[in-house]
Amino acid sequence: MPRLPIAVSILAAAVLTACGHFSPGRAAPVISGYLSHQLCSAVFVAGRNPDRYYRDAIEPLAGPVAVLTRFTVDREHGEVRATFAGLAESRAVYRPQFGCVNATGRASAGELSPPAPSEATPPLLGAIAGAAPVQPTEPALVAALDHAFDETAQAPHRFTQAVVVIHKDRIVAERYASDVGVDTPLTGWSATKSVTNALIGILVRQGKLDIHARAPIAAWSDPRDPRHAITIDQLLRMNSGLDMGQSLTASVLTAFDPSAQMIFVDADTAAVAQRAPLAYPPGTHWNYTNANTQLLSRIVRDQAGGTAAATLGFARRELFDKLGMQHVTLEFDAAGTPIGASHMWASARDWARFGLLYLHDGVIDGQRILPAGWVDDSAAPTSGSEDFGYGAGFWTNRGPGAGARYRIRHGMPVDAFMARGSNGQYVVIIPSEDLVIVRLGPAWTPRDDMERVAQFTREVIEALKGG
Template sequence: MTALPPLPAQPEDTPWPTGDWPRSDLPTNMDRARFQRLMDHAFAATPPADLGETFCVVVIKGGRLIHEQYAASHGPDATCPSWSKAKSITHALVGMLVKDGRIDIHAPADVPEWRQRDDPRRAITLDQLLRMSSGLAFREDYVPEHPSDVIEMLWGAGKEDVAHFAASFPLEHEPGSFWSYASGTTNIVARAAARAANAFGPDFEAFMRERLFGPLGMASPIPKFDRAGTFIGSSFCYCTPRDFARFGLLYLRDGVWDGKRLLPEGWVDYARTPTWQQAGAEEPYGAHWWLGIAGPGSFSANGFEGQYTVVIPDLDMVIVRNGKTSLEMKQNPKKWIADIADCFRTA
């Protein structure tokens, strides 16, 4: 396996953005003309057909905010949907419980629906859930006219208790033998985290704010919960773009913030270590983080309709993009982000 690129430390002359973001100009040794063309395209008065609407872009380099741009309808204080970027937030919360010694990701997951002695699902581990390799027969499709378990979970029969809905699916493959991206698995993980913390609904939200959002200075997050008190960690944690960038910086800094380790040692490497995938799988995946969209070693929290928080270790960079891109054009924002990153690699 290829060695993971090192994660850069916060420069000694750069304060942590727990309050305001420290700022800097765009570096001189980059392709500024290309960068400007890409930004002009994304923020054109008429949204371009290949990208759709871009609400905001925030670029962090060396721990400093070097560029931010907003559509007329948005601004620094506007919260944006996370969609599946929330999955990576769920990964962080599990990591904190691992650090506390309250969760073992390699043990069978704490799922009440799977406790019968003859239930083959009882062997599924949190690691397999975090790596989207549980083997559960869950259909991830966002087209309303298609059969879709995720739409039913979020807005239909499963919306009152998303984890129970997801945990009710049978096995389709032996656990660990088949990769299949599924939002239902994240909500099973989110409930397992709540059970480990012995905190649901407002109590779990307080845990999120005390352990993750508060230390990072993330004042804007609005996490959503179902009626059973489970954080809908698959899909719903609204944030401002700058706060999404703070979360990305935590992972770029190996889970350490202002001298304090928030995530267990090795947890970020766990997130960015490739998961085995069968031939033809969508794109490289780690553990609740996607891999490689902005060059080798990059990893990202990706959300429906073009929401991205991209961590790029070799450039000491975080790029946040929120917007509304059609499903047919879903690859284009990834290419656009990769092009933005390349502006800093070639002058």
Template sequence: MKTLLSLAATAALALTTTASAQSAQERLDDRYNYALAAGYKAMMLCSAMATSERLGGSRTEESVHEWELTGIYPVLDPIIRDLPYEIVRYSVDGMANPPVYQVRVEWADDMPARAATQSVNGGCYVEPIGASLAEPLPLSAESANANVADDGWTTNSAVLSGSAKDRLGDAAFDMSYGEGSRTTAALVIRGDAIIMERYAQGFGADTPQRTWSVAKSIASTLVGIGLLADGIDVNEPIGLNYWRQGGAPDLRNQITIDHALRMATGRYSDTPGNRTDPLYWGGSTVDETAMRWPVVHAPGTVFRYANNDTLLAVRTVDRFLGYYGAEDLLSRFGMDRTIAETDWRGGYVLSSQVWSTARDLGRLGQLYLNDGVWDGERILPEGWVEYISDPSGPQPEGTDWGYGAGWWTFRRPEGNAFEGIPDDAFAARGNRGQYVVVVPSRDVVIVRRGEDMVGTRFDIAAFTRDVLAALEEGGSD
């Protein structure tokens, strides 16, 4: 289907100033923002629909517009929903709704549409700005049909009373934990069983959503798996191999795996560290975007939250991931409904670009409850849980949260400011309200998924505290 460019979008082309009043750079930036908005829209439509269909479900265009494409970055939000788009599907004999091949979004009269294309693993990648677009080849029905096994979860309804589950579930969805927050899933696990689970209308146990920066904790996990397999220590240099004339070493050669996991490489980038728009929406590659920045601080001395640092850490296990594939490695501990997306050259974008279900993120938490062991097999190195949850490196400023190695912690080196939450608790956190909280001492995992409006925040600490308190009380009112 193809939408029509509305009057609102046409008016937005003028943005806030007239063309005659803009500098050449401002006009260039405006044009770039339209290219990014089109890439953002193409990726969200393609990924949401393709991953859901790959896992045996479905997402409608209307649902993606309502959730993923509403309440986003202020610069892109007024533009994005009205950009004309086309969903191109494969041709499959006998199939009424064949898989998505590509989503194309128009953004400029003199340039090709921005496009996101489904990859062989069921995720999508964004094509470079200006890329020419090809038509899909026919698919066989065998390769097009989804085949997803049961996820193997058990439930234990006796741990929390019905009234406690209703109270916690209602509060998670009615903005009690943040005005403007929009919860799509809330899941509580104790031990090996689900004890509370609720979804927004249109979402369910098999609905994948973008993890955003929860992917960083998944990346840390994959790095741990690779380091165990290859016998590599986190304090070894990453091996950037920069050398100056005469053989003098570059300071970047001192960056270790630990520095990258702890957001302490000391590297510069020309945007805030959480904004990697050229890679996420612009069609650049991991190598082009993340690898070549200079250092402005000695490695290991300053915390700076940066997507590029996670991508650099993943580089240490590139060959390992390339051989086994992220999906196969994640399935070793039950994350069978998780798809790790790549750039158009096949580089994993594990700082954000992963689509997963709430239940699969529960499996991630369970692996850490089990000290990195799954079905009797050690998946993560011994001591990895303590390592990733130890805020021993440089710490973020202006927050009560600490940072470990790819995971956030509820304690900082100076102590725990979160009353009612044990010191050993740690969490994966992502944009728009993605959370996985692990509390080893209470044998509990809490997963919250959302599509929170920009500028709003779900209070995951308060929700965690209330869940733990209800469990302490045995679920009674």
């Protein structure tokens, strides 16, 4: 490694000793763990070029300390190693069907047995397009796509990778970046939380869960434990009261946040989350943290059979296969729990198929997948989240507050709600327009490129009404 400029060395020292509320000793492993995991997934799940993915999707987040990172990709063994400032080294290993896992310091990557083969059944949701990308002919739709892919001359860039527009159950427009195709899996980041919402909803429909009953977390079973009162609904709505950092923003300083440490350092994410104390009485304070969703992911695993294989089989059988989602990888941690807060990769068309489930009130081809009323409840605003507009696993315009007003002002209808992930991942669902819009790619523009996505939504609606 070349000698680092004095200014960068000072910056690195400042980063690693800042925010004394958290453990500085864990910040460096989070950075290297993030780098190794995300590159492993990009290369072995999505087939992306590691150097381009690093440049577009990781380096802008690291900012000035990016110069302190190094990585190597071992294609033969399916692993990525990464270091940060010579202070931490992380290793991520690809496990077919289960994605990549943090294997730092362990000989085994938490080897998992794949689900038993099952008889393929036709999806309930039929074809939404042909094999080739759908090129619109209407000038207004073409112009809308052009605007969605407009790039800034200088950083911050939006790096749009895929856009899909579904109207009346058919793709009417889509476009992809040069190294992305209709089958390329793309990360949804926290849009994965909405998939966890669906898995919980399926278990509710099957009569295995009651979201208003206390969450079945064994570590909280003692009635004297104040966490005993936390409900599944409160975990979905991010008002459980758990003191486990925040997952709203992402920067290099996020390495100090316990929720990031949970995802990128710890082998058993749910075990870490269930140890978190209460900061507020359950139901009284909104705080968006991955810990809530990792506990929901453990509940899904426990109810689906208690193993990663059973959980993946459940997700495929009850959700992915029924929707015809063929290019999807839900990643698992080393303990066999889905990383349902942030780590699902799927093609843009698969993300769009997922959106159609919620567009149609949880019913596909006459079969109810989600309980009656589940979709509207998921899109109903949560008290305390007004500055952002959050429901139960989805972001929503259906309520008062600055978050909804901002999106509505820039072009999203008042009934819209969305699965949304960090740095510009969107699955926007608009029942009043019979419309699903997907936008994916590592956007570094303000507010995760929300203004441009809202503008694109408005332009699409206007084009369809004028067509």
